Amino acid sequence: SQELEQSPQSLIVQEGKNLTINCTSSKTLYGLYWYKQKYGEGLIFLMMLQKGGEEKSHEKITAKLDEKKQQSSLHITASQPSHAGIYLCGADKTGANKLVFGAGTILRVKS
Amino acid sequence: DAGVIQSPRHEVTEMGQEVTLRCKPISGHNSLFWYRQTMMRGLELLIYFNNNVPIDDSGMPEDRFSAKMPNASFSTLKIQPSEPRDSAVYFCASNPGDRTSDEQYFGPGTRLTVT
Numbered sequence: 001s002q003e004l005e006q007s008p009q010s011l012i013v014q015e016g017k018n019l020t021i022n023c024t025s026s027k028t029l030y031g032l033y034w035y036k037q038k039y040g041e042g043l044i045f046l047m048m049l050q051k052g053g054e055e056k057s058h059e060k061i062t063a064k065l066d067e068k069k070q071q072s073s074l075h076i077t078a079s080q081p082s083h084a085g086i087y088l089c090g091a092d093k094t095g096a097n098k099l100v101f102g103a104g105t106i107l108r109v110k111s
Numbered sequence: 112d113a114g115v116i117q118s119p120r121h122e123v124t125e126m127g128q129e130v131t132l133r134c135k136p137i138s139g140h141n142s143l144f145w146y147r148q149t150m151m152r153g154l155e156l157l158i159y160f161n162n163n164v165p166i167d168d169s170g171m172p173e174d175r176f177s178a179k180m181p182n183a184s185f186s187t188l189k190i191q192p193s194e195p196r197d198s199a200v201y202f203c204a205s206n207p208g209d210r211t212s213d214e215q216y217f218g219p220g221t222r223l224t225v226t
Contacts, residue, residue: 031213042115042202042217043154050213088154097142097206097213098167101154 003027004091006102013079014110021074021105023089031092032072033099034063038085046074046087076107084109115218117203123224129191132221134203135184141208144215145178145188149199160186161208193225 005024013019023032031050035043047056049065049072056063060077076083086106090099116135124130136143144159158168160180168178175194180186190197200222204215 033213033215035217040220040222042219043204043215045214045216048213090154092213096166097208097215098156098159099144099215100156103153 003093003100004089004102006087006089006105008105009103010106010108012108012110015080016078019076019079019107021087021089021107023072023074023091023102025070025091025093027093028069029065029091029093030095032063032065032069033090033092034072034074035088035090035101036085037088037104043088079107079109081109081111083107115203115205115216117201117218117221119221120219121222121224123226124193125226126194127192128225129189130193130197130223130225132188132201132203132223134186134188134218136186136203136205137216138184139207140205140216141183142206143180143186144204144206145186146202146204146217147199148202148220154202157188190223193223195225198223198225 007022033048034046037043047063052067052069054065062075065072086104088101088104090101118133142161145157148154157170158178163180178188200220202220204217206215
């Protein structure tokens with residue numbers, strides 16, 4: 001979706017390295033969702049951010065939402081091969097849980 | 112819980128044929144969503160239901176597409192007649208619908224190929 005811009009489009013990192021994926025909207029969001037998808041499978045929910053300045057962590061993945069609620073970043077610390085996949089950000093722009101998604105970031109982790 | 116169940120997982124059909132995709136949401140979930148994923152357009156919301164009622168079908172691409180939810184545990188997405196450009200992965204997702212959880216739980220998807 002052009003309503004959400006994700007960057008980079010793809011990323012190859014060496015195992016153990018840190019990385020950041022960004023998601024930007026031109027409009028204020030009610031909520032920002034991060035999902036992970038492996039090829040041929042459905043989406044796995046990672047976390048959801050709703051408040052400006054909010055930050056959440058799960059294991060080695062941290063997501064932040066800026067104060068204006070227009071940009072989010074997903075940071076992976078000490079990447080592992082299990083982190084490989086497609087990361088999608090989704091935005092709720094109306095508060096009705098109707099999501100639009102970014103194009104996704106393909107992450108490959110080299111052992 | 113088995114999660115969201117979709118069938119079939121793969122469907123290959125010829126242009127002009129009718130295709131029916133099926134979804135069983137998680138028991139107790141009141142909201143159900145149908146998405147389509149393609150390389151060109153990414154993941155798009157087609158339609159969503161709340162308490163079996165279609166709330167927003169603005170994402171349905173054409174009249175060839177129709178979706179129903181006859182009861183709380185079953186939904187179908189039908190394409191008639193199908194065209195090669197309908198080839199995509201179709202996902203169904205469900206959510207409690209009562210704001211107790213914002214997460215949408217996705218099924219494994221149906222990979223549709225129209226030749």
